[in-house]
Amino acid sequence: MKDIEVLIIGGGPAGLCAASAAASMGAKVLICERNQDLGGQLMIQTGKFFGNKHAGMRGFQIGAELLQEIAAYPQIEVWTGATVLGIYEDGVVTCLYQGEHQKIKPAKIIIATGASENFLSFPGNDLPGVYAAGAAETLVHAGVKPAERVLMVGAGNIGLTVSYQLKQSGVDVAAVIEVMPQIGGYLVHASKLQRCGIPIKTSMTIAEAYGNGKVEGAKIVKLDENRQVIPGSEEDIVCDAICLSVGLSPLAELCWLAGCKMACIRELGGCVPLVDQTMETTVSGVYAAGDVSGLEEATTAMLEGRLAGISAAAALGYKVDQAAEMQEACRRELKTLRSGPMSEKIRHGLEKMAAKRGAVVC
Amino acid sequence: MADQTIVCRCEDVTREDILAAINAGCRTLDEIKRVTRAGMGPCQGRTCRNLIAQELAKIYGISVEDVLMPTFRAPVEPVKVGVLAQAYQEEEGENK
Ligand SMILES: Cc1cc2nc3c(=O)[nH]c(=O)nc-3n(C[C@H](O)[C@H](O)[C@H](O)COP(=O)(O)OP(=O)(O)OC[C@H]3O[C@@H](n4cnc5c(N)ncnc54)[C@H](O)[C@@H]3O)c2cc1C
Numbered sequence: 001m002k003d004i005e006v007l008i009i010g011g012g013p014a015g016l017c018a019a020s021a022a023a024s025m026g027a028k029v030l031i032c033e034r035n036q037d038l039g040g041q042l043m044i045q046t047g048k049f050f051g052n053k054h055a056g057m058r059g060f061q062i063g064a065e066l067l068q069e070i071a072a073y074p075q076i077e078v079w080t081g082a083t084v085l086g087i088y089e090d091g092v093v094t095c096l097y098q099g100e101h102q103k104i105k106p107a108k109i110i111i112a113t114g115a116s117e118n119f120l121s122f123p124g125n126d127l128p129g130v131y132a133a134g135a136a137e138t139l140v141h142a143g144v145k146p147a148e149r150v151l152m153v154g155a156g157n158i159g160l161t162v163s164y165q166l167k168q169s170g171v172d173v174a175a176v177i178e179v180m181p182q183i184g185g186y187l188v189h190a191s192k193l194q195r196c197g198i199p200i201k202t203s204m205t206i207a208e209a210y211g212n213g214k215v216e217g218a219k220i221v222k223l224d225e226n227r228q229v230i231p232g233s234e235e236d237i238v239c240d241a242i243c244l245s246v247g248l249s250p251l252a253e254l255c256w257l258a259g260c261k262m263a264c265i266r267e268l269g270g271c272v273p274l275v276d277q278t279m280e281t282t283v284s285g286v287y288a289a290g291d292v293s294g295l296e297e298a299t300t301a302m303l304e305g306r307l308a309g310i311s312a313a314a315a316l317g318y319k320v321d322q323a324a325e326m327q328e329a330c331r332r333e334l335k336t337l338r339s340g341p342m343s344e345k346i347r348h349g350l351e352k353m354a355a356k357r358g359a360v361v362c
Numbered sequence: 363m364a365d366q367t368i369v370c371r372c373e374d375v376t377r378e379d380i381l382a383a384i385n386a387g388c389r390t391l392d393e394i395k396r397v398t399r400a401g402m403g404p405c406q407g408r409t410c411r412n413l414i415a416q417e418l419a420k421i422y423g424i425s426v427e428d429v430l431m432p433t434f435r436a437p438v439e440p441v442k443v444g445v446l447a448q449a450y451q452e453e454e455g456e457n458k
Pocket residue numbers: 009010011012013014015032033034035038039040041042045047049059082083084085112113114115133134137158161162248251289290291292295296297298299301438
């Protein structure tokens with residue numbers, strides 16, 4: 001059994017910021033990351049960021065900066081290739097690491113497991129060549145061209161930016177289709193695609209994928225204002241891959257196992273743990289930060305992680321006198337980031353969470 | 363026409379299977395899981411849970427937010443029995 005002060009599950013932007021914040025206050029930290037590399041979703045993002053501190057930087061560059069910060073703290077231990085399997089009533093956490101079933105007894109736990117991509121049900125969805133957009137992005141990042149010509153389903157920010165990355169890597173993007181009557185993502189991302197001649201077709205959905213043993217094409221259809229298929233609107237798209245970017249869901253299984261009170265909040269992407277102003281869940285000593293506590297962006301995930309790290313370290317007795325001010329600074333920055341018109345959904349979701357929890361949420 | 367669209371990839375459960383289970387009286391994700399095995403494969407429902415929740419919401423005329431979530435159990439990812447057995451043996455040794 002391994003004893004540790006702060007266990008961080010997930011080494012994405014939220015987990016890494018939680019680790020360096022807790023360590024900077026003096027706590028001993030262990031990060032368990034199931035992938036071979038730290039950095040989470042950030043490492044595959046080549047687009048430039050908005051926001052304050054990291055504006056203009058590309059995702060993977062921010063990731064590299066976070067890794068440097070982590071490396072500077074000797075009291076942070078990192079396990080990669082380490083999948084956390086369970087959290088039990090007595091506070092013991094189990095983890096598959098180096099082929100062995102490890103047991104960890106942490107004083108505080110920060111769950112920062114991110115999100116998983118949603119799937120869509122349509123005939124042919126099990127043909128080889130149907131990808132989640134993030135999976136296609138991961139392949140590109142690994143130097144593998146996933147296809148020659150793709151159809152992208154979903155025009156949110158992920159659908160738009162992954163389409164652009166695919167195009168940059170020499171993959172033809174036949175079209176981006178979107179079920180809603182308008183484009184969901186930022187206009188800057190959409191115009192980049194349109195300048196490359198990639199059509200973005202709204203009020204359209206995929207009716208089926210077809211092919212002999214693998215994707216050879218797709219049938220797409222136009223929808224009316226009641227989301228009913230308009231007869232005769234079918235179009236044929238020749239492609240060898242279909243990428244789905246139809247949203248993400250918080251990867252919150254470990255929060256359920258820990259016994260956290262959960263609520264399904266559409267604006268936050270699904271079932272999330274109810275957290276308070278310090279990112280603590282309803283289970284004392286268990287915190288959640290990043291996409292797992294509500295789908296947002298890397299910028300907010302980093303701040304939430306930092307806030308959770310400070311809270312956990314302070315609860316252990318480190319730098320208690322400075323903690324309140326540091327927490328307040330994180331909350332102020334989060335508030336600024338969430339003040340724009342694009343964040344209305346998030347604000348609404350957090351209000352819902354606060355109502356359910358019966359306390360103010362940051 | 364039968365809907366052979368795959369909803370649960372791990373266990374090859376089709377949309378037709380899901381609708382049949384609902385028609386037969388299943389009202390929750392857990393009940394559907396027990397009858398069809400949807401959500402019992404390697405990904406533990408990460409792919410199909412939302413899709414089935416949407417079907418339930420549609421049929422019962424409720425919001426997806428109000429669909430009861432299934433019970434989650436450790437391990438959240440598949441583990442070889444040998445790994446667990448080894449850990450058990452070591453623990454037995456420690457306790458002796
Ligand atoms: C395709 C895509 C493109 C995006 N593009 C942008 C963008 O351009 N700009 C932007 O601001 N945001 C973008 N986002 C959103 C942003 O990436 C996320 O909001 C952010 O990464 C969330 O950080 P996180 O640390 O919460 O989760 P993640 O980055 O997902 O990290 C979670 C980590 O936890 C690990 N993990 C999960 N379960 C376990 C377990 N059981 N045991 C151990 N480890 C585990 C995962 O392997 C992962 O490394 C994008 C998201 C996607 C999917």
